[in-house]
Amino acid sequence: MKESMTAIPRLDFHIHTKYLGCANETMEVPAIAQECERLGLEALGITDHVNSLDRLPLHLNIKRDLEVLETQIPVYFGVELNFTGLDEGFPFSAELKEEYGIQFAIGGIHNAYLESYDLETLLEIQHRHHLKTCRDPLVDVLVHPYWFWKGEFDSHNWPWFDSVAVVPESHVRELGQVARETGTAIEMNATASLAKEAFGEDYVKEYVEFLSIIAEEGASFSLGSDSHDIGSLREIRNAWQVAEQLNLTEDRIWRPQGAPFVGGEIGRETRQ
Template sequence: MTEIPKCDFHIHTKYLGCANETMEIPAIVQECKRLGVTALGITDHLNSLDKLDLHLLIKKDIQSLAPEIDVYFGVELNFTAADGSFAFSPEVKEQYGFQFAIGGIHGTYLDTYDLKTLVDIQHRHHLITCRDPLVDVLVHPYWFGKGEFEKNGWPWFDSMRAVPEAYARELGQVARETGTAIEINASANLENANYSNRYVKEYVAYLSIIAEEGAGFALGSDAHDIGRLSTIHTAWDVATQLNLTADRIWQPGCKPMVGHEKSGKEQHSSNQCMDHDSDTAAARGG
């Protein structure tokens, strides 16, 4: 079996206040290198356009590096409302130089608790994300913030058995057709203290159904603390467990912003990622 790429394309920083003070670009790159990562992507949240300029601080710090591993400049998108859109556009991507985008749903969008409605809303937004031509990766399917459940006195979502197999298969099919990768997220789904061992086992089984439909996958630690970058090894292990080949592990279709082959200065003029091909665009409805 071909060894999977040792990459991590979901990492947060201190710059937008999402991650803690340990998550500075030079420290992230140094720790990733120590962990055996060969390519990484910085993907801080973009929930509203008024935060855009903060991403330029990240870009500046990336461009100041001359690392021995490849570093990409990405962004993580969240829906602005239920069945809404992302605060992102081709113009924003080009103007700010984002090389790729990951995205997905980050809440329940429930007023009153109903398990079936909860799952239906998640699944609907997963499909919307996959069909968005600006999104390369669907992040952490069926991750939830426990605080929302505790605040509302709702039962905690701790079993993937609530997700119909048909939903997993449909997601795998749509992901394959659109060329969108499904994320294997270490911190959110696989090494989250809020989830039981049963949930993790069921989650890997859920991913295996998606894999059966021919979807590609992305690998991410979703680290918000320097000590959590090591969780990427769990994502790698799950990819191996799913018998994924290297060609089914997503990587940006462009040169890194900075990397081991050239100095950062040499790479800045040639790091624009390719658009999706016409077949993929048609499948996405765009």
């Protein structure tokens, strides 16, 4: 008997470019679109970092590349927001979104913000910022919950965060509930959370369990590779696989509203 597979749309809404100095030189907009075509993507989103307001004009380089891009894939123009500090906000506003023509925003916490290591405080700070992100009407997707930068931990000699199973289930359920209520998608990040080669089988298994609790609370999910190198775009399959594994239906997979910036049938109609 043939098993019917859940049809997960082939999407990637977390991709960096060379312009913000985080991704490498291989991350040229035309090369990204070409590799995504090869991988059979249905739609993609460019989401480079906005860590401070002075970096925002650099995103106009991406926009210029998109304006002359020729591709069959619908491409959206987004940004990835980071907090300006502990319990501070994102360097973003409805006015800036409008001014730069930004179609969507993903965002989240990127630091531990600890004076000294304490697991309970670490988890409390992350949880608080996750909920704050979900409640921000300008943010569509909460990125990579419980991802940490290893360099930060190593520089302080803190014990590495090697298991998401330490997060209290009450936090996970509350995150799922708030995400559902606010219509914020939770990211399934292919390289920052779901890469077995980088984190090990057990870490990823526990992370999938974490995502499955969020799914039980009715939240939607966004699929993202968080690519900083052209060779890592193919890692998006990790996220597609997990979405399939969790039996998510297509209506639970987030995508930006409206026509893409460029590419695809809808894009062409709108631009005529």
